[in-house]
Amino acid sequence: MEQKKYWQSFGELTNSAAHQQNAQDEFKEDLPFEGLDDKGLGSATTPRRDFLKYVGFSTAAAAVAASCEMPVKKAIPFVNRPVDAIPGIANYYATTYVAGGTAIPVVAKVRDGRPIKIEGNELSSWSKGATTAQVQASVLDLYDTARLRYPLAEKKEVSTFDAFDKMVGEALAGLNGAPLVLLTSTVNSPSSKAVIAEFLAKYPGSRHVQYDATSYSGMLLANEASFGSRLLPSYAFEKAKIIVSLGADFLGTWLNPVEFQHGYTQGRKVDPKHPGMSKHYQFESMLSMTGANADERFTHRPSESGAVAAALLGAINGQGASGISDAALKKGIEQAAKDLAANKGQALVVSGSNDVNVQLIVNAINEAVGAFGTTVNLVNKLQNYAGIDAEFVKLVEEMNAGSVGALLIYDANPAYDYFDAEKFKAGLKKVRVTVSFNEKMDETTELCKYVLPANHYLESWGDAEHKVGYISMLQPTIAPLFKTRQWQDNLLKWSGNTTSYADYFKNFWTARLGGEPTYLKALQDGVVESPAMVMGFPSFNGAGVAAALTAAVAGKKTSGQELVIYQKATFTDGRQSNNPWLQETPDPITRATWDNYAIVSPSLGKSMFGIDITNATQADEYEAFPKKPLIKVKQGAKEMELPVLIIPGVQADTIAVAVGYGRTEAIGKAAAGVGKNAYALTSFNGTTFQRTAAVTVEKAAGEYKIATTQTHSSYEGRYEVIKEITLADYVKNPTKILDARKKELEPWGGLENYEKDGTIYPVFDKPGIKWGMSIDLNSCYGCGACVVACTAENNVSVVGKPEVLRAHDMHWLRIDRYFAGDPNDPNSIQTVFQPMMCQHCDNAPCENVCPVAATNHSSEGLNQMTYNRCIGTRYCANNCPYKVRRFNWADYTGADSFADNQVGGKGENEVITMMNDDLTRMVLNPDVTVRSRGVIEKCSFCVQRLQEGKLAAKKAGRPLEDRDVKTACQQACAADAIVFGNVNNKESLVSKHRAENENRLFYVQEQIHVLPNVSYLAKVRNTGEISAHTQYGEPHFMGEGHGAAEGGHH
């Protein structure tokens, strides 16, 4: 049978010639490519089309050929994958941050062989996973370009360690019995102590001197007198209902702030069911960070600290606060004494003084209030400061007398931080053999003949016993970057021991812990804890108290200006002064970066500089311009010119200057030329170094710019920003804040329906995960650890002082600080700290204004930035009510498509290139985009961590839990002020935190209906009243009229 045939046209049916022709020619028309034989292009049949085609092709070809030259960057894969190294997956190693005697157990995050982030070690029972700003910043020190890279002899490179060992060995052999001194900061490492003992035994007549830049000699000696041994007790702030601090900045810098913050916090968290909290009195001269958190604060002259302690003791003993002329201060002391006496066994008094007599009196007070054995622990003592000032002074005398043969220095820098640095330098010249083991070039190392740089702690083996019974281990997280060697290795070598310190350390702990498995476990955990029971503590010997009382009162002055040398919570003693992250972290109180300065009281500001900060015009003038006047401070023969910052809350005649600044070019580019060295103004009173002094001051000519990140200090009665309440008020009327919120939102559907009724737009469901954060203002002390943690985690740029001066700082997270009270009455000043970051508003004003939709909302409630979509109109930043968006004004990170454009201009426009070295860039977190010039950036709620956490939960086949995700700021906080998680999960911490604390909960600027996802808990003050929130006399703006949402009484 013939096959059935389908046809489409008659042509096909009849198979006509025309059809055959058509079938053959695929294209009916002629293709336009005809031979151009002898005709020109112009006379071709379709010249215009051809022309366009040729143009198109040749342009494209030229573009491909000419413009796509990219710089070649080679990435060479491993031939064999190193064990445990999976690209893209971080490894975590437990180790210990060591700075002098301070040793904080940490976990280092290592990505592709590089440590990039430090977290606290949660296995440590005293640090509980908390860190400080210094710990967070320490990873950057590893990649510091100013690190010493090889051994030096008389400033020349020594090619091998062997050659160096030989050189020093010969030098030491040639001492001919002249004594050798090993000068270090406090050493509390058990294995290092053994190494030192071995080394000293090899050189008879040699000795070990410990010297701390921050001296606690006064306390050590006082405790020797009271308890028979030089010890530093540990303190249980959590057990104290009444805390009295006599100038001790225990939340910021004093002794062991990580532990104290944690303990203090426990007493300050307000249980919504049984509201109550500890009461904190602070007696001080300047406004310290700790003082800023106190419930009651009283100021006195620096020289009065002995008198205040004496009066307090007197008042507790029922003799009244004698010898105090200031009525308010006297009343404060009596009030504190009354509270202390009423809470025996639950009271604690600490003092920041380095005067033996003052510390003796404090011991007597603590004895009187039953603190020993309860809030003061004399058994599990702290071991982070052991230096005795007089011993070092004696050493300097000996050096000058030429009786020291060799000086081996590790981690001590007296040429910078000794009060009489010139004398030390002169003495050093008379020492025949000087060896420095310092990690970096510093003022002392510069003067040493031999320099063998030490490893950074992240490259080191070791151990530390910060607190008796609490050992923490160090293990290297990276091979030494440079030709450096651990100082213990040097001592072992030079004492003739051929074992390396790594082996020595291993043997030491294997023997102690009873076997290698336990040793490895200890390394893995990072901590070994075997605290002794708190019992049988030494009894108090009050013999010296009477004499101390007389001596302490004697130094009191009644006129003239006095100086307080203090430490910044962000910067401490200045050992990390070449760390740009720390330099750029604003001081909690002054909000200034990249400088030290003289803090003066408003009254001195008025009398000396004619700046009255209670006068609106003058205050504006003072705030709006970074130029500040200069003051000349004279202490004996020494004098120093410093710029002035006027800070309310500072005692009228007190001037405060921070240490850690005034470094030379050799220390590194971040530290060079920043501030003045205030150590030069300290003194020695025959027993201990003194951090206060009587000075004369005068106005100096000229002005100086200080880079502050916050200019205005009052929240101007804007209760939508900050809510505060007194404890008494809260107990009496727990729903006061909630009621005020309800009342304010009443016209827009009330609390429940505000989201829906407060807008004309449709409201969307928010199923699945919804990220949220809750911040307890009661637990934020302003220390800045979170700020540095955020910087490290999110590759936040460092911009340098000239840029901060122009308000170009890039921090994603800042801690706003507001003062309240009467500037003329320092005792009335109340301070509040408020961490402020992107609020991830559900109805975000930034999102709808972006013309290119570069910032948008995720289905999980994140307000996200798409950097490669951003064209940099800055409209979002303008429209952000919280002003948390940051713009890349220049190429801060070297990530720009224009090469070599980091130095835009001369002078002040120069962008500081702190973070662009290849070495420094190793610290960058590969999970976070390095932003280029011209785009906006802001807090992402650490979205990279959220993704990682979600994946972890998914892999484990379970719903997301709180433990899967922690933001960097949350993790760094010692006070657990920040709670984060999925608010759609009613069991999550953040949901509970919000639900349980509903009475204190508020959202900043709730009334504008941007629906933030960050909630705050109102600050509760255990005090009589909340000060008026108008820093400068009358409020700039109305405060009373809209008090509906006001939290406290004013």
Place this chain on the structure above:
Amino acid sequence: MASLRYESQVREPLVTGAKTYHDVTEDIVRPIEAAPSRLWKIGFTISVLLLLFGVYSVYREVVYGIGEWNLNKTIGWGWDITNFVWWVGIGHAGTLISAILLLFRQGWRTGVNRAAEAMTIFAVMCAGQFPIFHMGRVWMAFFVLPYPNSRGPLWVNFNSPLLWDVFAISTYFTVSLLFWYAGLLPDLATVRDRAKEKWRKNMYGVLAFGWTGSTKHWQRHEALSLVLAGLSTPLVLSVHTIVSFDFATSVIPGWHTTIFPPYFVAGAIFSGFAMVQTLLIITRKVLNLNDYITMEHIEVMNKVIVLTGSIVGIAYITELFISWYGQNPYEMAAFKNRYDLSTPYAWSYWLMMSCNVIAPQFFWFRKLRRNILFTFFMSIIVNVGMWFERFVIIVTSIYRDYLPSSWSTYYTPSLWEVGFYLGTFGLFFTCFFLFAKYFPVIAIAEIKHILKKNGESYKANMGEEEKATVEHFTHENAHH
């Protein structure tokens, strides 16, 4: 032949000096055909130098970053957007004159519309530079265009007022340019026909699009003018309304104000007319066109200035009143930050108030309205005032907003920020000088159009007509 071109003799003639049609052509085309004057050369050189300085300033900003300017984390917009709004505002008078006044049959517009339209186009060109170059990544500026792309459903954000700006400004620019050019055609043909040099013939030949002056051409030309006028009229109102949305739709106190659209439009016309005055007073002097841009023109425009200035003044006072009446503490604070003399930027607010509200009130006096020097001085004052109005709105609102912690340091522009602004002056005047040299600055055809009823000689002849009886007049005109 009489016609119904009757106009009262009470109105002053709009063309003085008993001009004939030929005189008009001669007077207006003469500067085009003559060699450039010394004054022109000096002015042009200065303009080009300013332009070059502007180009360098922009170069620095593009290569080194917006950090070359003194904006900061709190003040994201400063001189850049201030200048943008200012130039856009200036660009309003041209279209108003050519479109709205055309629809309202205002004869006096013919003397000034050409230059005013040119000014509009150049001002919008200057304005456009700022939103483009204020971008941190200007090389990505094309992201604002809704073009089809291969990035999935990646689209522009139609919610953003900044995107509305893109459409509003580009539409406005396109329509204004077409309108201006359509009006130029007959005049270009005139210049072409008179040309003697070959290049001149060629250039104007191409530019005139083959205009022959046939009736059909004229008919279509008239129709096109009306259509474009119809299109432009809503634009006069919409462009600055949309620019004001940049602020009005935000949450920032001082920006978030519903009064902005009318207030911005009035301000734009106010500043636009002031700029027209500045330019025309110079042009009529330099090109000797006193007969075409007469005192009458200047007075009429001064009346517009006093009217719009007063509207702006009422808007300022309304804003203050509403901030008090609304009792929103943040809005009250924003306004206190402007008027309270103790605050850092109060001077700019009061400068704005004196220049925009108080100063124009002098124009209630006829003598002052008809005083050339005073008018010129006032036109500068008004534009200074209007620049500060935008500065006050933008900077003093954001430099202290919701959180006192973020209140800014004192903002002053950097050299390159000022340079960019000066550069747009360079661009504007370079364009204007070229325009004045190569194009008829007054619409020849349109002047001829009104010559019969508004020209001085024709007005004089009207005397005869006035004397005639109504019956005679109707009779005379009925059959023609």
